[in-house]
Each structure stands twice: as C-alpha cells, then as structure tokens.
Amino acid sequence: MVLALILGVFAGNVNAQENETAPDKIKIKTALSFSAGLLTENTQTIQLHGYIGVRPKQGRIELRGDGFYFVNSVGDRPRFTINHQLYAGAFYRFSDAQIQPYVGFQPGIAYAQSSEYGRFNEASNAVQYKKTINPVGSVTGGLDFFAEKLFFMFIETRYIFGKHKADSYPVFLDEWRFSFGLGFHF
Amino acid sequence: MRIFPLFILFFGLIHNGMSQELNPYLEKGDLSLGLRSTTSLFGHDNVPGLGTGGQFRLQLFDFLSTEWFADWITMDLQGAGTRNNAHIGWSVLFYPKKTEKFMTYLIAGHCFDYAEVTPLSTAFLDRTDERISRWSSAVQGGVGAHYFLSDRFNLTFSTQYMLHLGQHLDYELIQLADDSYYLETDHSSAAEEAIETHVLLTLSLNYRIADLW
Numbered sequence: 001m002v003l004a005l006i007l008g009v010f011a012g013n014v015n016a017q018e019n020e021t022a023p024d025k026i027k028i029k030t031a032l033s034f035s036a037g038l039l040t041e042n043t044q045t046i047q048l049h050g051y052i053g054v055r056p057k058q059g060r061i062e063l064r065g066d067g068f069y070f071v072n073s074v075g076d077r078p079r080f081t082i083n084h085q086l087y088a089g090a091f092y093r094f095s096d097a098q099i100q101p102y103v104g105f106q107p108g109i110a111y112a113q114s115s116e117y118g119r120f121n122e123a124s125n126a127v128q129y130k131k132t133i134n135p136v137g138s139v140t141g142g143l144d145f146f147a148e149k150l151f152f153m154f155i156e157t158r159y160i161f162g163k164h165k166a167d168s169y170p171v172f173l174d175e176w177r178f179s180f181g182l183g184f185h186f
Numbered sequence: 187m188r189i190f191p192l193f194i195l196f197f198g199l200i201h202n203g204m205s206q207e208l209n210p211y212l213e214k215g216d217l218s219l220g221l222r223s224t225t226s227l228f229g230h231d232n233v234p235g236l237g238t239g240g241q242f243r244l245q246l247f248d249f250l251s252t253e254w255f256a257d258w259i260t261m262d263l264q265g266a267g268t269r270n271n272a273h274i275g276w277s278v279l280f281y282p283k284k285t286e287k288f289m290t291y292l293i294a295g296h297c298f299d300y301a302e303v304t305p306l307s308t309a310f311l312d313r314t315d316e317r318i319s320r321w322s323s324a325v326q327g328g329v330g331a332h333y334f335l336s337d338r339f340n341l342t343f344s345t346q347y348m349l350h351l352g353q354h355l356d357y358e359l360i361q362l363a364d365d366s367y368y369l370e371t372d373h374s375s376a377a378e379e380a381i382e383t384h385v386l387l388t389l390s391l392n393y394r395i396a397d398l399w
Contacts, residue, residue, distance in 0.1 A: 061339045063393060088221050090339065090391040105391070107223035107238045109258075119307030119314065127309045134260050135238035137223045162236060165260050165268040167307045167314055 027062075029053040029144075031154055033181020035068060039174075043075030045083070049179045053091070062091040066106065068177075079171050080164070082113040082131060087138060100144040102156075110136045110162055110173050117168035129166075136162030136173055146185065155180045211334040212281065212289065215399035216245040220342070220392035226259050226271070229384035231359050235261035235271065241390060243279075244398075251279040253295070263359055265306065267369035272300040277326065287334045294327035299350055303357050305369040316371045322352040326386065338394040343387075350382040 030052045037045035048071060053064035070083040089106030111133050118127040142156025155178075162173040219242050226235035237259030245251040254276045261269040275297020281289060302319040330344030357371040 059336055061335055090341075090393075092335070105223075105389075107221050109238055118309055120309050120312050122312055133258070135223070135236045135258060137236070137238070163260070163262055165262055165270075167268070167304050167317075169306065169308075170262040170265060170268070 025057045027055050027057045027185060029062075029064075029152070029183055029185045031152070031181050031183025033154070033179045035177050035179040037073075037175045037177040039073070039075070039077070039079070040172075041075070041077040043073060043077050043079070045073040045078075045175065045177075046071045047177070049177075049181065055093075060093050062093060062102070062104075064089065064091055064104065064106070066108075077116075079114060079116050080112050081115040081129065083110060083164075083173070084112075085110045085136060085160070087136075091140070093144075098146050100146070102140075102142055102144065104140045106138050106140065108136045108138065109133050110164065112164045112171075112173065114164060114166065114168065114171050117166075117171065119168050130168070132164065132166045134162055134164055134173070136160055142179075150184055150186070152183055152185050153181070154183065211287065211332075211337055211340070212245060212248065212251070213397070214245050214247050215397050216243070216251075216394050217396040217398055218243045218340075218392045218394040220390045222255070222257070222388050222390035224257050224259060224389075225387045226261065227385045227387065229261075230355070230382055231261070231263055231269070233261050233263060235259045235269070237271070237273075239273070241392075243392065249281050251281075251291075253277045253279060253293070255297075263303070263369055264367035266359060266367040267303060267305040270302045270304075273297045273324070275324070275326075279330070289332040289334070291330050291332070292327075293330050293344060293346060295325070297324050297326065297348075298322075299324045301355055303355055303369070303371060305371060318355055318357060318371045320353050320355055322350050322354075324348050324350045328386075330388075332392075340392050342390045342392060344390075346386045346388070348384055348386055354382050 032050045035047040035049035048069040051064055051066040053062045055062035066087040068085040087106035087108035091102045091104030093100050093102045113129050113131040118129040121128045138158045138160045140158035145153045157178050160175045164171045164173050222239050224237035237257045239257030241253055241255035243251050243253050257273040259271040263269055277293050277295025279291045279293050281291045299322050304317045305313040307313045326346045326348040328346030332340040332342045334340045360368045
C-alpha cells in the first residue's frame with residue numbers, strides 16, 4: 001500500500017510535464033470494507049479490508065495497495081490466530097462508465113500465526129506458535145459503482161494462494177474472499 | 187567489475203546496425219518501479235517455492251536496461267521443514283529485436299543469497315537448534331518478455347536459471363517408509379563448496395515513474 005502511494009506521488013509529480021499523469025488528471029480511490037473469506041473444511045473468516053488505488057483518469061491501469069486485518073475465523077477448522085495481509089499490484093478496468101468491472105493481480109505478504117501447530121519450548125515448558133511472514137499472491141475481479149461525485153461502492157472477490165511456513169507443520173493460506181464496501185474517489 | 191563494461195561493449199557491438207529508434211515504450215533514462223511474484227523450481231529438494239519481491243529498472247541505453255531486485259522465497263520441504271531464501275541482486279537486460287508492445291529480452295546478472303533451513307518441530311519435540319543458514323553468492327541468466335499495457339505500465343515474465351556459488355547448506359530430505367519425510371541437518375561434517383541450481387519464474391508489474399535523462 002505504501003508502495004502504491006509512492007508510485008502515485010512519483011507518477012503525479014516527477015513527470016508532471018507528461019499530460020497523461022499530471023496531478024489534475026490522476027484519479028485516487030480509497031475504500032474500506034469488511035471482507036468475508038471461505039477456507040476449506042467449512043471454515044469462514046472475517047477481515048477488515050482497506051485499499052488505495054492510483055491511476056491516470058484517462059487510463060485503464062490502476063496501481064493499488066490493499067491491506068487485510070484479520071478479525072476472526074469460525075467453523076470446523078479455524079486455523080489461524082493471526083493472518084494479516086498486505087498486497088500491491090495492478091488492476092485493469094474494462095470501462096469508464098458508471099459501473100466499472102475490473103480484474104487484477106497482486107503479489108503480497110501474509111503475517112500469520114497458526115492456532116494449531118506449535119513447537120514445544122523447553123525453556124518455558126510451553127507450546128509456542130511462531131509468527132512468520134510468507135509470500136502470497138492473489139487474483140481479483142470486481143465491480144465499482146460510481147453513484148456520487150465523491151463516493152463509490154465496490155464489490156469484489158479474490159483468490160489468495162500461499163502457504164504459512166514456520167517451525168512446525170505448514171498450513172495453506174489459500175482462501176476465497178468477498179468484499180463489499182464504500183470509498184472515496186478524487 | 188570488469189565484466190560489466192565488456193558486457194555493454196559486446197552487446198553494443200551486436201546491437202550496432204539495428205535501428206536506433208528501438209521502441210517508444212523503452213527509452214534510455216527510464217526509471218521504473220515494480221513488484222514481482224516468483225516461483226522457484228527444480229532446486230535442492232525439488233519442491234516449488236513461492237516468493238514476493240520488488241525491483242526497480244534503470245534503462246541505460248535503448249537496447250540495454252538494468253534491474254535491481256530483492257525477493258523473499260519460502261518453501262515447504264514436504265512437511266518436514268521450511269526453507270527460506272532471500273535474494274538481493276541486479277541483472278542486465280538486453281533487447282535484441284525491435285518490437286512494439288511485446289518486447290523480448292535476454293537477462294543475466296548476479297545476486298547475494300541468504301538461505302535458512304528449519305526442521306519441523308512439534309508440540310512434543312523442539313528441533314530449532316538444528317536450524318542451519320548461510321550467505322552465498324549466485325549468478326543468474328535467462329530470457330523474458332515485457333508486455334506494455336500502456337506507455338508507462340508493463341507486465342513482465344521471465345525465466346532464469348540460477349547457480350549458487352560457494353558454501354552449500356548441508357541437509358537432506360529423507361523419505362520414510364510411510365511416504366512421509368524427515369529433514370536431517372547434518373552438523374557433523376563441514377559444508378562443502380558446491381554448485382546448487384534452480385529455475386526462477388518471475389511475473390512482475392512495472393510502472394515508469396521518471397525519465398532521468
């Protein structure tokens with residue numbers, strides 16, 4: 001997300017002489033939503049999801065950074081106590097109309113802690129669950145609905161792939177997520 | 187360090203005679219930032235790894251660019267442990283053919299590599315003292331292609347073969363009778379100088395942020 005901001009600032013300021021990306025022709029979107037996720041073994045997750053995106057107003061490519069704050073998981077196998085994720089990547093918009101479908105790809109990282117598999121620590125005489133950062137990736141598709149001058153709504157789904165690896169058994173991070181939220185666009 | 191000027195001279199001579207106006211999407215002085223997702227294949231343990239990283243590219247000439255990258259790649263060693271690799275390095279990209287939106291290139295470079303192998307521990311067994319790690323150096327080379335979705339933005343896919351030079355990690359993934367695996371990290375013998383290789387498939391998203399000259 002930070003990188004997307006940096007890219008946006010550079011795109012707007014470093015080469016302001018190029019009409020395509022002059023600051024007044026840059027579109028910035030920021031949005032917030034709750035995101036529900038589906039894991040295998042009848043398990044669901046809930047996250048707080050926020051993003052910021054930057055693109056030229058006349059362009060179809062949007063650079064976007066996303067953050068997911070893990071809130072909770074329920075079901076037959078809630079396997080993480082922590083699973084926060086950050087993504088940055090690019091989206092392609094198929095339309096400039098009021099309803100804009102889009103697809104995107106974002107590499108990212110997951111900061112996660114298994115709730116199932118830990119290791120015995122002889123010093124503390126307890127089982128410890130290591131928090132680690134692992135690479136993830138995601139493909140996303142969705143719709144933006146621009147109803148007002150400043151506000152918009154979005155609905156999207158993404159598939160996340162990756163694996164949590166620490167010092168005990170690995171756990172898949174694969175998940176389908178669905179987000180429905182509101183945002184500002186400038 | 188002497189290799190770099192020779193490399194430029196060599197490819198400059200090859201390039202001489204081609205059209206000087208190579209591509210409207212690639213011009214000398216371009217600086218771009220990118221994010222990348224990498225898959226590592228056919229390595230020490232023949233298990234795939236997934237990595238995330240970033241890069242910036244500085245276009246030195248119309249036909250030659252440089253790429254400066256960092257990757258964090260993790261591997262699940264058949265459920266018996268974890269291997270983490272960090273790559274930080276640079277590559278030179280040579281564009282042999284004049285094309286438009288789709289641009290192929292040759293790539294070669296060098297990187298520093300940190301690798302760490304951690305055997306599986308459980309709630310009843312702590313094997314963290316068997317963790318091993320090392321720093322080494324590597325060279326990589328391969329082919330790739332940019333696809334320009336706009337004059338500023340491109341998708342890039344590359345395939346590279348990486349050779350690790352120097353001390354290798356002394357461990358073995360042993361298949362047990364029940365088809366499970368055990369990771370043995372052998373500290374009894376000194377690690378040897380050896381060549382370890384793997385293939386890297388990288389997909390990156392790149393955005394041109396400046397035209398420096």
